[in-house]
Amino acid sequence: MAAPVSDVPRMGVEMMLERIMGAMEKQNQELVELRKECSDLRSSNKSMEIMLQNIAQQGRSHSPGGLSPSVGRERARSPFLPRHSSTLQTVPSQISITSPTRELSIQSYPFTDDREIPGFYVVIPAGGAGTRLWPLSRENHPKFLLDVNLCGNSLLQSTWDRLLPLAGPSRMTVVAGPAHSEGILGQLPNLAASNLFTEPGPKDSMAAIGLAAAILVKRDPEAVIGSFAADHMISGEDAFLGAVTEAVEVAKEGYLVTIGIAPSHPATGFGYIRLGDRLNLKSAPHSRLVSSFKEKPDAHTAAKYLATGQYRWNAGMFVTKASLLMELMKENCPSLYEGLMNISDVWEDEAARKVALEEVWPMLEKIPIDNAVAEPAAAQGKVAVIPATFGWDDVGDFSSLAEMLPAESNRPRVLGDPRLVVSEQTAGGIVVPVSGRLITCLGVDDIVIVDAPDALMVTTRARSQEVKSLVKKCREAGWKNLL
Numbered sequence: 001m002a003a004p005v006s007d008v009p010r011m012g013v014e015m016m017l018e019r020i021m022g023a024m025e026k027q028n029q030e031l032v033e034l035r036k037e038c039s040d041l042r043s044s045n046k047s048m049e050i051m052l053q054n055i056a057q058q059g060r061s062h063s064p065g066g067l068s069p070s071v072g073r074e075r076a077r078s079p080f081l082p083r084h085s086s087t088l089q090t091v092p093s094q095i096s097i098t099s100p101t102r103e104l105s106i107q108s109y110p111f112t113d114d115r116e117i118p119g120f121y122v123v124i125p126a127g128g129a130g131t132r133l134w135p136l137s138r139e140n141h142p143k144f145l146l147d148v149n150l151c152g153n154s155l156l157q158s159t160w161d162r163l164l165p166l167a168g169p170s171r172m173t174v175v176a177g178p179a180h181s182e183g184i185l186g187q188l189p190n191l192a193a194s195n196l197f198t199e200p201g202p203k204d205s206m207a208a209i210g211l212a213a214a215i216l217v218k219r220d221p222e223a224v225i226g227s228f229a230a231d232h233m234i235s236g237e238d239a240f241l242g243a244v245t246e247a248v249e250v251a252k253e254g255y256l257v258t259i260g261i262a263p264s265h266p267a268t269g270f271g272y273i274r275l276g277d278r279l280n281l282k283s284a285p286h287s288r289l290v291s292s293f294k295e296k297p298d299a300h301t302a303a304k305y306l307a308t309g310q311y312r313w314n315a316g317m318f319v320t321k322a323s324l325l326m327e328l329m330k331e332n333c334p335s336l337y338e339g340l341m342n343i344s345d346v347w348e349d350e351a352a353r354k355v356a357l358e359e360v361w362p363m364l365e366k367i368p369i370d371n372a373v374a375e376p377a378a379a380q381g382k383v384a385v386i387p388a389t390f391g392w393d394d395v396g397d398f399s400s401l402a403e404m405l406p407a408e409s410n411r412p413r414v415l416g417d418p419r420l421v422v423s424e425q426t427a428g429g430i431v432v433p434v435s436g437r438l439i440t441c442l443g444v445d446d447i448v449i450v451d452a453p454d455a456l457m458v459t460t461r462a463r464s465q466e467v468k469s470l471v472k473k474c475r476e477a478g479w480k481n482l483l
């Protein structure tokens with residue numbers, strides 16, 4: 001039967017709408033495929049880059065004390081987060097906002113093909129469980145072993161890859177607890193066993209970095225060391241390597257050198273560096289003195305600092321002669337210095353090391369490097385800073401993890417398979433579908449949902465720093481096996 005005359009124009013409109021919707025759907029589909037292609041391309045570029053780096057390293061015959069990379073040990077994939085074919089996640093090329101000032105807008109270090117710095121040792125202190133990322137991170141799978149942005153590498157592996165060109169495999173070292181040794185060696189097959197410094201228990205960053213300094217200064221009295229957290233994300237590798245190379249030059253002049261990040265908000269979880277005079281070093285044109293260093297100020301003080309425009313966040317990276325760090329420890333925390341000297345005296349003798357660690361380690365003072373030496377040394381004019389122009393994030397909690405994922409309007413960001421999340425009027429949050437089941441949400445903004453097979457965690461982005469206290473509560477409630 002023919003349609004009534006009055007319905008004809010309506011049918012026309014409906015057909016048009018249908019066609020438009022169809023075309024839009026097709027476009028969306030193409031966009032998804034394009035994103036996947038880009039992501040695959042990025043992964044294969046990365047593999048190619050690593051392959052080229054390996055070839056270059058194998059061909060390097062002049063590497064001092066060069067170890068040949070261990071044969072037969074393959075790099076283990078980082079555990080826990082699932083891999084899926086339709087990943088849409090990308091890390092923006094610039095993670096944090098760099099300084100708008102002209103002074104910092106340049107910084108391209110004049111690298112030659114070989115970036116290796118003779119006598120430079122990398123120290124990666126890998127401690128802490130990253131409890132604010134529970135239930136993604138666990139005591140046995142801490143944050144640094146996780147591939148939090150699904151790039152195929154854990155944060156530790158990315159840290160290693162980033163710094164390898166400067167030190168070569170023989171001068172890359174890691175300090176960690178015994179529970180993580182196996183995971184670390186599995187993920188870093190080219191880490192020499194003698195360069196994994198195993199501490200009996202967590203004693204905070206001064207003891208960890210101090211232990212590495214005490215051992216390395218005995219192996220090489222002229223050693224310049226750089227300590228870099230195992231669990232940070234960085235974008236802009238050239239700018240990063242340029243900053244570290246300048247920092248090494250400044251360290252050789254007898255400074256404890258930090259890297260300063262332009263702050264974007266009055267964070268209370270970071271150290272603040274007040275910029276002092278320029279050092280006017282030819283080999284490190286961006287270097288400046290640090291006129292003061294304040295570790296983790298309160299919110300009011302942080303806001304005051306920000307308003308002056310004179311402060312940088314401390315990126316938690318320290319570059320210095322190992323001998324200077326030992327001197328600073330001797331001056332500012334003498335008993336810790338004594339203890340570490342006793343341990344390092346016998347370090348290369350396995351049996352004696354075991355005895356010394358058992359006797360001395362439990363007595364050591366638990367203090368962060370920032371309070372132990374950075375604050376007092378800055379007051380004496382011994383700390384310098386290289387202002388950074390690379391993107392940086394310490395991936396401290398689910399809110400900062402969310403920042404790294406592309407925003408989608410009226411939809412939470414998804415770390416994992418986006419098909420497992422169906423939402424309606426839910427903006428600004430982050431969902432991590434690990435268990436594989438479907439997650440649905442309606443009308444809940446800024447929500448954080450982490451769905452692991454054995455534990456579900458729900459909070460808001462605003463409270464994601466407090467996940468730490470939730471973990472404490474779970475422990476008190478007898479759930480230690482899930483932490």
Ligand SMILES: Nc1nc2c(ncn2[C@@H]2O[C@H](COP(=O)(O)OP(=O)(O)O[C@H]3O[C@H](CO)[C@@H](O)[C@H](O)[C@@H]3O)[C@@H](O)[C@H]2O)c(=O)[nH]1
Nearest residue numbers: 125126127175202203204205208229230270271314316394
């Ligand atoms: N091996 C080992 N490493 C440790 C230990 N304690 C801390 N670390 C390592 O030392 C580094 C810094 O320690 P955190 O405890 O994570 O420091 P933070 O609170 O984040 O503050 C530091 O980093 C901020 C940037 O993220 C800085 O802004 C701040 O000034 C400070 O340096 C990290 O790589 C951490 O894994 C430990 O007992 N053992």
